[in-house]
Amino acid sequence: xxxxxxxxxxxxxxxxxxxxxxxxxxxxxxxxxxxxxxxxxxxxxxxxxxxxxxxxxxxxxxxxxxxxxxxxxxxxxxxxxxxxxxxxxxxxxxxxxxxxxxxxxxxxxxxxxxxxxxxxxxxxxxxxxxxxxxxxxxxxxxxxxxxxxxxxxxxxxxxxxx
Amino acid sequence: xxxxxxxxxxxxxxxxxxxxxxxxxxxxxxxxxxxxxxxxxxxxxxxxxxxxxxxxxxxxxxxxxxxxxxxxxxxxxxxxxxxxxxxxxxxxxxxxxxxxx
Numbered sequence: 001x002x003x004x005x006x007x008x009x010x011x012x013x014x015x016x017x018x019x020x021x022x023x024x025x026x027x028x029x030x031x032x033x034x035x036x037x038x039x040x041x042x043x044x045x046x047x048x049x050x051x052x053x054x055x056x057x058x059x060x061x062x063x064x065x066x067x068x069x070x071x072x073x074x075x076x077x078x079x080x081x082x083x084x085x086x087x088x089x090x091x092x093x094x095x096x097x098x099x100x101x102x103x104x105x106x107x108x109x110x111x112x113x114x115x116x117x118x119x120x121x122x123x124x125x126x127x128x129x130x131x132x133x134x135x136x137x138x139x140x141x142x143x144x145x146x147x148x149x150x151x152x153x154x155x156x157x158x159x160x161x162x
Numbered sequence: 163x164x165x166x167x168x169x170x171x172x173x174x175x176x177x178x179x180x181x182x183x184x185x186x187x188x189x190x191x192x193x194x195x196x197x198x199x200x201x202x203x204x205x206x207x208x209x210x211x212x213x214x215x216x217x218x219x220x221x222x223x224x225x226x227x228x229x230x231x232x233x234x235x236x237x238x239x240x241x242x243x244x245x246x247x248x249x250x251x252x253x254x255x256x257x258x259x260x261x262x263x
Contacts (some may be wrong), residue, residue, distance in 0.1 A: 044209055097181050
């Protein structure tokens with residue numbers, strides 16, 4: 001049963017990701033991106049990463065996707081229903097990407113991965129919090145500075161000059 | 163389903179689809195979507211390696227930092243795209259090859 005659910009989640013993720021890069025209409029791409037993010041959330045749940053799964057839904061689905069749809073709406077005339085966008089150089093692109101995929105697949109199969117058995121933890125949030133406040137305090141503070149910079153930068157860039 | 167290679171293959175496919183989007187799409191917002199796919203594939207790798215190396219939580223912390231970076235990147239990138247649209251009236255990345263109008 002869990003196996004079946006896992007492969008369904010994988011299928012949703014990959015197929016909707018393919019729709020993101022293939023769809024002729026920009027809004028359809030954005031909606032397919034929603035399903036990709038939800039599928040990745042399912043993968044996190046299978047990987048016992050409950051906190052990351054929650055953050056994925058809040059930040060990606062609730063934040064970045066809304067930003068992207070706003071971007072689509074602000075850069076097109078609202079009256080043009082078919083916001084189409086085309087792809088170029090599909091042949092070359094597909095060849096390059098399939099080559100890279102073959103290389104990565106070869107590497108994945110032939111590498112003896114370091115693996116340690118583990119039991120499912122009760123929760124992950126407490127451990128993540130401890131790590132953020134102790135081992136990774138400096139990156140944590142730098143990330144807050146980065147977010148402040150991004151906030152100010154985005155407002156300055158998109159403001160009308162007066 | 164309980165095998166590291168499954169997750170690595172999913173992540174590799176997501177990465178390649180994102181790369182394909184970045185290569186072939188000409189709308190700047192669509193290129194941004196491809197970048198988001200690539201960041202998600204990297205995140206799957208972080209969390210999968212954390213899970214299969216004895217629940218090493220450092221991978222989760224790195225995944226969190228990647229999500230923070232992705233949020234900041236999306237905000238700044240969309241601000242730049244809207245600025246480009248205001249100046250050039252297009253967001254086709256091939257038409258915007260000069261720094262001045």
